[in-house]
Amino acid sequence: MTESPVSRLSTEDAWALLRTHEFGRLAFHLADEVHITPINYAVDAQDRIVVRTAEGSKLLGLTMNADVAFEVDEVDEHEARSVVVRGRARTLEGHEADETEELPLRPWVDTVKLNVVAITVDELTGRSFSLTRPWMHMRPEHA
Template sequence: MELLDVAQCWRLLSGNDVGRLAMAVGGEVDIFPVNYVVDDTSVVFRTAPGTKLIEVVIGGPIAFEADGYDAAAGQAWSVVCKGTAQRIEDRAGLDSAEALGLVSWNNAPKEEFVRITPTQVTGRRYHVYRKGAEA
């Protein structure tokens, strides 16, 4: 296993577009799949009114995880960002988020933007062992 530096983590996140957002509210943990885009050193995703947005507004620490797999190289990676998530509400922030070109994967309208601001970014890359294959 190889520990990745922060720059490597951001490069991998930038080349991917789906991850999982984990939040704990009221003693319950929720995990939501989201498609996202990297904006400098933050992660932006779209959402609709509902549980995910309510939990973001309530606040508290979050974790965001994305991973990938390169079958040809036999390697996988995982990046975890820990920090906070905030609903983007100011006009300049919304204009900036709109310019990122992020489109929801499903047809439901998702008019709200959320920015994840990490305080910690960690990652790992590792060889994928397949039973019966040579290591």
């Protein structure tokens, strides 16, 4: 029997992957549409995913419907790992927002992002994929 190229990550390994990265993708609802956007993030001491955002469609969507999904991937030559989180987003204010100041949240662009949002994790799943990359073996040989 052949071993499956797909395996489940343990909860600990999934959290470790989340903690060692800083860029992921956030999926959220905005009216009747589902949006997905790349975003920088950090994991706080309460195991929440914390993001900063400016006023705009993302914040509006998170305010209108707190249900979100968040995903992080890691790929190298031999393995891909992916973690998907389902949870609920909530804007932090006052002391709660101030507590996130020490997190390593680095924006992609130099814009003001005053709103702090925390995603409480309801479900966490992780997978590891052993890559065989069959297309690599299909390349014509160069003379």
